[in-house]
Amino acid sequence: xxxxxxxxxxxxxxxxxxxxxxxxxxxxxxxxxxxxxxxxxxxxxxxxxxxxxxxxxxxxxxxxxxxxxxxxxxxxxxxxxxxxxxxxxxxxxxxxxxxxxxxxxxxxxxxxxxxxxxxxxxxxxxxxxxxxxxxxxxxxxxxxxxxxxxxxxxxxxxxxxxxxxxxxxxxxxxxxxxxxxxxxxxxxxxxxxxxxxxxxxxxxxxxxxxxxxxxxxxxxxxxxxxxxxxxxxxxxxxxxxxxxxxxxxxxxxxxxxxxxxxxxxxxxxxxxxxxxxxxxxxxxxxxxxxxxxxxxxxxxxxxxxxxxxxxxxxxxxxxxxxxxxxxxxxxxxxxxxxxxxxxxxxxxxxxxxxxxxxxxxxxxxxxxxxxxxxxxxxxxxxxxxxxxxxxxxxxxxxxxxxxxxxxxxxxxxxxxxxxxxxxxxxxxxxxxxxxxxxxxxxxxxxxxxxxxxxxxxxxxxxxxxxxxxxxxxxxxxxxxxxxxxxxxxxxxxxxxxxxxxxxxxxxxxxxxxxxxxxxxxxxxxxxxxxxxxxxxxxxxxxxxxxxxxxxxxxxxxxxxxxxxxxxxxxxxxxxxxxxxxxxxxxxxxxxxxxxxxxxxxxxxxxxxxxxxxxxxxxxxxxxxxxxxxxxxxxxxxxxxxxxxxxxxxxxxxxxxxxxxxxxxxxxxxxxxxxxxxxxxxxxxxxxxxxxxxxxxxxxxxxxxxxxxxxxxxxxxxxxxxxxxxxxxxxxxxxxxxxxxxxxxxxxxxxxxxxxxxxxxxxxxxxxxxxxxxxxx
Ligand code: F6P
Numbered sequence: 207x208x209x210x211x212x213x214x215x216x217x218x219x220x221x222x223x224x225x226x227x228x229x230x231x232x233x234x235x236x237x238x239x240x241x242x243x244x245x246x247x248x249x250x251x252x253x254x255x256x257x258x259x260x261x262x263x264x265x266x267x268x269x270x271x272x273x274x275x276x277x278x279x280x281x282x283x284x285x286x287x288x289x290x291x292x293x294x295x296x297x298x299x300x301x302x303x304x305x306x307x308x309x310x311x312x313x314x315x316x317x318x319x320x321x322x323x324x325x326x327x328x329x330x331x332x333x334x335x336x337x338x339x340x341x342x343x344x345x346x347x348x349x350x351x352x353x354x355x356x357x358x359x360x361x362x363x364x365x366x367x368x369x370x371x372x373x374x375x376x377x378x379x380x381x382x383x384x385x386x387x388x389x390x391x392x393x394x395x396x397x398x399x400x401x402x403x404x405x406x407x408x409x410x411x412x413x414x415x416x417x418x419x420x421x422x423x424x425x426x427x428x429x430x431x432x433x434x435x436x437x438x439x440x441x442x443x444x445x446x447x448x449x450x451x452x453x454x455x456x457x458x459x460x461x462x463x464x465x466x467x468x469x470x471x472x473x474x475x476x477x478x479x480x481x482x483x484x485x486x487x488x489x490x491x492x493x494x495x496x497x498x499x500x501x502x503x504x505x506x507x508x509x510x511x512x513x514x515x516x517x518x519x520x521x522x523x524x525x526x527x528x529x530x531x532x533x534x535x536x537x538x539x540x541x542x543x544x545x546x547x548x549x550x551x552x553x554x555x556x557x558x559x560x561x562x563x564x565x566x567x568x569x570x571x572x573x574x575x576x577x578x579x580x581x582x583x584x585x586x587x588x589x590x591x592x593x594x595x596x597x598x599x600x601x602x603x604x605x606x607x608x609x610x611x612x613x614x615x616x617x618x619x620x621x622x623x624x625x626x627x628x629x630x631x632x633x634x635x636x637x638x639x640x641x642x643x644x645x646x647x648x649x650x651x652x653x654x655x656x657x658x659x660x661x662x663x664x665x666x667x668x669x670x671x672x673x674x675x676x677x678x679x680x681x682x683x684x685x686x687x688x689x690x691x692x693x694x695x696x697x698x699x700x701x702x703x704x705x706x707x708x709x710x711x712x713x714x715x716x717x718x719x720x721x722x723x724x725x726x727x728x729x730x731x732x733x734x735x736x737x738x739x740x741x742x743x744x745x746x747x748x749x750x751x752x753x754x755x756x757x758x759x760x761x762x763x764x765x766x767x768x769x770x771x772x773x774x775x776x777x778x779x780x781x782x783x784x785x786x787x788x789x790x791x792x793x794x795x796x797x798x799x800x801x802x803x804x805x806x807x808x809x810x811x812x813x814x815x816x817x818x819x820x821x822x823x824x825x826x827x828x829x830x831x832x833x834x835x836x837x838x839x840x841x842x843x844x845x846x847x848x849x850x851x852x853x854x855x856x857x858x859x860x861x862x863x864x865x866x867x868x869x870x871x872x873x874x875x876x877x878x879x880x881x882x883x884x885x886x887x888x889x890x891x892x893x894x895x896x897x898x899x900x901x902x903x904x905x906x907x908x909x910x911x912x913x914x915x916x917x918x919x920x921x922x923x924x925x926x927x928x929x930x931x932x933x934x935x936x937x938x939x940x941x942x943x944x945x946x947x948x949x950x951x952x953x954x955x956x957x958x959x960x961x962x963x964x965x966x967x968x969x970x971x972x973x974x975x976x977x978x979x980x981x982x
Contacts, residue, residue, distance in 0.1 A: 374750035377891050378712075382444040389440055390713040393432055398830045398856045402429060410435060415699055417685050421868050424878075426699050427861040430830045431706055431785070432714060441705040442695045445889050450701070453888040458691055460487045460651070464895035465749055471895045473656035473880065474687045476648075477680040477873075487651055499647050503661050504676075506626075506646070507668035510583070511556055518615035518623040521580045527560045527573050528666050529603060530587030531595045534628075535563040536737050537658030537876075538587070538666050540730035541679065544872045547727030547795040549671045556670045557583075562603070565595040570602050579610030579624070583669075586627045587662050589654045591634035594904075600625075604639070628661045653895050655738050656880060659683055659873075675869050682873020690881045700878050703787075703860065704885025710785045710858060712756045718782070721764035724790040724822040727867055728875075731789075732764025735879045742894035743887045750891075758890035760785075768821045778857065779828060785858045786829070789875070790822040795867040829857035914939065 377383055402408060411429040416422065445451075457463050463471040475485040475496055484491040509515040513522045528538060539561045562573035574582075584607065586600040604625060611620050626644035627635040630652070635645050648660035657663070659680060667676045686700065695701045710716045721732045743759030765773065767788070778784050794815035805812055832855020835848045843851055862878075864871050887894030910931075913924040917939055924939065926932040 374748070374752060376748055376752055376754065376756075377444065377448055377889060378754075378756045380444065380447050382440065382447045386437075386440045386444060386709070386713055389437060390709075393434070393437070396432070398430060398432060398858070399832075401432065401434070402830060407434065413697055413699060413702065415689060421865045422682070422685060422870060422874070423865055424699065424874060425861075425863040426702070427863070428702060428706065430826050430861070431710070431858040432856070433706070433709065437709065438696060438702075438705075441709060444708075445695060445701070445705060445885075448889045448891060450695070450885065450888050454691060454884070457884060458485075458687070460485050460492070463893075464653070465893055466896045466898070469895070470651045471653060471656070472649075472651045473653065473659060476652065476657075476659040477683045477687065477877075479684060482684075492649070492651075495647075495649075499661060500664065503646050503664045504668055504673035506644075507665065507673050510669055511672065516623075517580050517582075518611060518619045519580045521578075523581060523583045523624075524557050525560070525577050525582040526557050526585055526666055526669050527562055527577070527582060527603060528585045528587055529562045529573075529596055529599045530585075530628075530662075531563040531593060532737060532741075533654030533657055534587040534589065534593075534596065534662060535561050536730070536734040537655070538663045540728075540734040541658060541663055541667055541872065541876075542670060543730045544727045544867065545667065545671055545675060545679070545869055547725075548867050548869065549675055556672065559666050559670050562599050563595070565598060567602075570599055574603065574606055579607050580614070582607070582624060584625050585665055586625065586635070586638075586640065587629070588627075589630045589648065589652070589657065591627070591629045591631045591638065597638070600638070626665070628665055655741055656895075658734075658876060671869075678869035679873040679876075682868075682870035682875075683877040684873070685870070686874050686877035686881065690877070700881030701885050703878065703882040704889065706785075706858075706860065707760065707882065707886045708889055711760050714783075714785075714858070716760070716783050716785050716858075717757060718761040718763070718784045720770075720778070720784050720786040721762065722767045722770055722786055722788050722825075723764070724767040724788065724818055725795070725867055726766050727795050728789065729766045731875065731879075732762070734876075735764070736762045738879060739883050739886075741897050741900070742883045743890065743892060744899060745887075745890075745892040745894075748891040749893050754890070754892070756890070758887065758892045767825065768818060771821060771825065775825070779832075779853055783857045785860075786826075787860045787862060788822055788826050789862045789864070790819055791864050791867050791871075793866045794818075826859040826861050828853065829855065829859055831855045832857075910935065 408429040411427065411431075411433075413426045413428065415424040415426065453463070457471055458474050460470040460472050460475070462468060470487055472485060472487065472492070475492055478485065478493065478496070480493070480497055483493075485493055506515070510523050515523070517523050528535065530538075538559075542559050542561075560573045560577075562569055584600070584603045586596060588596045591597070604621065607620050607624050608617050611624075615623075621639055622641045622644070625640055626646065627638075627640040628646045628648065629635045630648050630650050632642065632645045632647065636642060646661035646665055648657055648662060652660050663679075664673075664676050667679070690698060690700045693699075693701075695705075707719065710719065721735055723729070723731050739759055739762045745754070745758050747753055764770070764787075778786070794813075805814075832853035833851070835852050838848050838851055839845075864874075884894055910926070913926060913935060916922070917924040917936070924932050924935045926935060
């Protein structure tokens with residue numbers, strides 16, 4: 207027999223052996239299942255009997271113990287069943303791959319050892335499938351072992367009964383994860399072109415969301431993802447194994463979802479309707495407070511807009527500067543920009559908003575450029591009322607107000623007419639000098655990045671456009687809340703978006719993702735979602751403190767189309783693969799301004815919006831389909847240029863098409879992305895609601911400030927933990943000493959005075975020594 211034929215023969219033998227051993231493992235597991243279950247059950251019953259005898263209680267304690275027993279039995283059987291299913295799926299996959307390979311398969315490994323790296327692509331996925339099959343079999347064996355331990359009355363029998371396979375197990379340790387890995391391997395050589403040719407598949411992955419509301423439809427197309435119906439089934443199984451349904455319910459119900467800060471996470475209560483019923487936190491219904499706060503903000507906004515409330519000189523308050531950073535700025539800024547496009551007319555009667563976030567003094571100068579202090583309201587937004595950037599900026603603006611209005615009113619009158627706050631710590635705001643009458647509440651159980659539906663978003667938006675516009679936005683968010691909570695996972699938009707995020711990230715190895723609104727009004731959406739996702743799921747351990755061996759979040763970025771196309775899309779088409787969300791609208795919000803505008807191009811009238819949307823539809827297809835060398839040659843492209851002009855395609859995206867950019871639609875989008883984040887975090891098993899990763903930098907900045915101060919007063923070189931930092935800091939101090947500190951900044955006609963040290967100290971609550979540094 208020729209060498210090639212012998213190798214093929216040995217390969218088939220090897221595969222046959224592997225199939226046999228895997229089949230034997232499955233059979234053994236099948237056999238183990240009743241035994242393990244029965245043994246566990248016997249042992250638990252014995253324990254119940256013992257507990258009953260010891261306690262002398264045959265009713266109450268006995269009943270509770272029996273309930274416990276039934277749930278424990280279900281747990282054991284479920285674990286074994288899940289593992290068996292995964293093993294069987296992997297085996298079926300293996301069989302299909304084996305059949306597909308045929309006789310002429312090249313074989314360059316030794317008989318039974320498959321060295322994955324050395325194999326050609328087709329066999330590499332076979333090797334992965336085998337590895338996954340054996341992982342699944344091992345997991346199944348482990349589950350059967352666990353059942354045996356339980357049967358023997360060991361530690362496992364004392365686990366709290368739960369639907370989870372093992373308390374604290376990482377998602378990646380579950381058989382459902384292994385099944386997804388095996389499945390991903392089977393799709394590795396399938397191009398999106400092939401998948402998109404399947405019309406039935408594409409139709410199944412088109413998921414429309416319809417509400418009774420006008421313009422409430424979202425047409426979501428997931429067909430351009432590297433997935434099949436089977437992928438979705440497996441992802442849903444993983445979600446179920448990680449308890450997604452229960453976690454979502456827990457979130458809406460006010461259960462403690464943020465373990466490290468011991469808080470519930472109830473942004474959904476902020477947009478609930480009065481008819482939605484009670485939501486309890488520590489036994490107290492929070493809804494009366496939420497609704498009262500909403501009413502109070504609405505009344506205040508109406509008073510300002512109708513000039514019942516004016517500035518200290520009697521002039522109307524036409525400008526609002528929102529001072530806040532992170533979640534206290536990005537959400538409201540995104541919302542303002544989005545609604546500005548759709549509510550031009552309301553805004554004319556209302557006020558203009560500006561946002562001041564950065565501690566860079568240029569940002570403060572821009573925020574007040576050309577503003578008349580007599581017509582300006584400063585809103586300090588800070589959940590904690592402890593964020594340095596916000597308090598220092600707030601202080602600077604207070605000084606600006608007092609300086610500009612000096613002689614026309616007292617400092618107290620200026621403060622009480624021109625400074626408001628949105629905070630969860632009203633006492634801290636009061637200490638800082640904001641009157642209680644102008645302090646608007648939100649609560650500890652609202653995460654900063656999830657706070658846009660609280661007074662944080664309501665106050666500026668209701669001032670700018672009226673409370674009714676904000677209410678419409680809340681209705682949109684509420685619509686997606688209900689959908690998220692009730693729709694089956696397979697038709698649930700935020701659930702699908704979260705699961706596909708996980709799929710692309712961990713099973714397709716795409717570690718970045720992008721958001722492209724084909725709508726200029728949504729230009730701040732990517733920045734807001736970036737914080738929501740990266741601060742929420744950028745975690746390294748599970749809720750149980752175990753180190754993750756997979757990613758829970760992608761690097762998120764974005765830019766409106768079409769400007770992004772002419773900037774970085776080159777890399778997306780030919781460099782790395784970055785799954786993207788394309789968001790577009792059937793109607794342009796700009797039609798308000800350019801209703802009758804059309805440009806004649808090549809003899810036909812093209813509206814701006816049609817041109818924009820032509821790109822919106824083209825880009826996802828270009829990413830998915832690509833352009834092959836053969837196609838290029840057929841088009842007459844020279845051989846020399848073919849490699850440069852070949853597009854590999856096979857790049858996934860989600861397309862979201864909505865009727866019109868309305869406040870309702872913006873609310874839907876906000877909630878979609880909030881819940882997508884929560885879903886991904888829940889399935890990854892991380893705490894999406896804390897943010898310890900921001901703390902170290904803050905602490906080190908404190909040390910740097912101390913060193914700056916010490917070096918300046920002593921003339922000694924600064925001392926830092928890293929010599930590199932000491933060298934840079936010394937150079938900074940040297941250069942800064944040569945530049946006289948500005949006493950005021952020009953700001954397009956406005957003057958920005960430097961804050962006085964006592965006021966800054968009062969803001970940030972620090973010693974004079976530390977504060978001096980801030981004044982340089
Ligand atoms: O430092 C990060 C952070 O705590 C964010 O989570 C938050 O959105 C931002 O700072 C602002 O916090 P605060 O609203 O308390 O000023």
